[in-house]
Amino acid sequence: MRRPARTNPRVDLVLAAACGLTALVCLVLPAPARNTAAAALRTTLVAPLASMQVKAELSRRAFLAHDAALRIVDSVTLRSQRLTGVEEENERLRKLLGLASALKWGFIPAEALQGRGLGDDFTVTLSAGKNAGVESLSPVVTAEGLVGMVERADDSFSLAIFWPHPDFRVSAVAADGSAFGIVTGHRAEGASKYFLELHSVPLRSPLKAGTLVVSSGLGGVYPRGIPIGVVVSEMKTTEGFAKSYLMRPMVSLPDISSVFILTPERARSGVENVWATGTNVDSVRKAIVAAGDSMRIRRDTIAKTPVKRDTLAKPSVKRDTLAKPPVKRDTAAKTPVKPDSSAKTPGKRMP
């Protein structure tokens, strides 16, 4: 290993000593003098470096603030999602209130306590039982339509089956009364099991996609007029004497939280106009909106049309016409017989 070739090591030592001494002097300077010297450096040589340091600090703070802001955004997003859920629940409750006012009597409100165990996808425990007046085979409905029926009623709770349940059957009819059939759950795997099937529809009564199917009232369990589903398409079956249709249910299972249980008396008295009332109310609302629009258009039209003063000032009746006598005096004064004619007869002598 070679030693470095140093020229004038004494110079190096002197330089180092001078630097060290100056540094020591800086250390023992009185505070005002130190501040003055430091300020002089800060405002000249160190200014760009200090500026870079400030920017670096700001960058770091911005980076950290970004994380904090991101957390806040996440929190707000989560809250807004919860708010959406609350709004949806409010909407469902409003619909239920509307259904309650339409039903007026003979229903028991209940909360659906859905199980999460395997095999109980299509059953639900309702928070109302015999003490509240619930009986077995009572229809369970929501504002959208039919949910299922009470299978067993305990004192405080009851067990209901949904429409996808294998035991679910309801006699149904097209809303226009054109075809009858039996609605059951769709026997399929995966998401398709949440569809319905309409069986035993006569060949002479084909149904179009979009046709609303309601309960027919036959069978004594479900009163007539509860919406069940909408026809999606015809199904290929081996039945030669009838048709089957795939239906989309009116009630979505995940949306079921609050339901109404119809009492047997209410079911017997019929609910045919209850869901139709909703339709009527909707029609009336649309009609009112349309009428409002029409009135607004007319008002705007009138406001835009200039009024002709001369036309208004012009009398509708002509005075001259009224003043004109219907009978001409000259004509009346004229005598039909001329006396002078008889008087002026020439004297012809009799022979």
Add this chain to the structure above:
Amino acid sequence: MSFSRTVSLAVIFLLLVALHYTLQPVLAWRASIDFLVIALLLVAVRTRPGAAALAGFALGLLSDSLTPESFGAGALAMTIVGFGASWLKAAFFADNIALNGVFIFAGKWAFDTIFLLAEHRLQGTNLLVQLLLWSPLAAAATAAAGLVVLLTVRPVLGAPRA
């Protein structure tokens, strides 16, 4: 040292100084990398002890200007470290990565020790904790970063003269 190498050394020196005022505040580690010490050692092993001491003094004064309470302490520490590093470079700056790492580690630790003792701000347990815990950690981080810098600039600057 040729002119081009001198210019390259100056540029790298300035870059390291700039890194000290840009990257270090962003990292904001308790045991932070001291790019000023790396820059000083890089210069010190390539210049005479007097020039290294002068460079250390200048760097120390620059850093002290931002902390007026310890004005002069950094200059003193940098002067000693620069002079010592330049004087010891023949012993340490062979082509040995481990020795270079130890050299940078020792330089940073020595700087911290002189600086803390000179500024008289920390005393007692706090001073011991700083000297025996945080300073070695900072020296280790500086040594690691210094090795990366040395390996990076070696093709440009070449091996230090011995």
